[in-house]
Amino acid sequence: MSSNLVESLIGALVLIVAGWFLVFAYERTDAMSSGGYSLVAKFDRIDGLNVGSDVRMSGIKVGTVIDQRLDPVTYQAVVQFSVAPGVELPLDTAAAISSASLLGGSYLSLLPGGEEEYLVEGDEIEETQDAVDLVGLIGKFTSGGSDSE
Numbered sequence: 001m002s003s004n005l006v007e008s009l010i011g012a013l014v015l016i017v018a019g020w021f022l023v024f025a026y027e028r029t030d031a032m033s034s035g036g037y038s039l040v041a042k043f044d045r046i047d048g049l050n051v052g053s054d055v056r057m058s059g060i061k062v063g064t065v066i067d068q069r070l071d072p073v074t075y076q077a078v079v080q081f082s083v084a085p086g087v088e089l090p091l092d093t094a095a096a097i098s099s100a101s102l103l104g105g106s107y108l109s110l111l112p113g114g115e116e117e118y119l120v121e122g123d124e125i126e127e128t129q130d131a132v133d134l135v136g137l138i139g140k141f142t143s144g145g146s147d148s149e
Contacts, residue, residue: 048106090115096129
């Protein structure tokens, strides 16, 4: 009878620790913070950018990618992302997909412009720069960079 009690206590302890890890991971990924406003940008290629990727400005995280889909008419990637409520972006802000490292992973980089009017909920960023295909660039470099095929 006492072995059943010990097994039950150990099982309860394992469940408590697992729950604590879930709460810890949830808080660390900023999944709880859903404030701010959302914007949209269209790209020809978004290699390595995923839902949950960072949105950064001057290297500082200011938001998160919340959705991505394919536009059935233009065949462009449509990226919806959130921006923190205290960050006001001028109308002529540009968005670029940047590599986080050579090992992979990307983030959305915002480059603010000089307009005096600001983007609001649901606006689209018109000026975009696609992800750079590092594997393709390395392949061109190793093959001599000839484009005449």
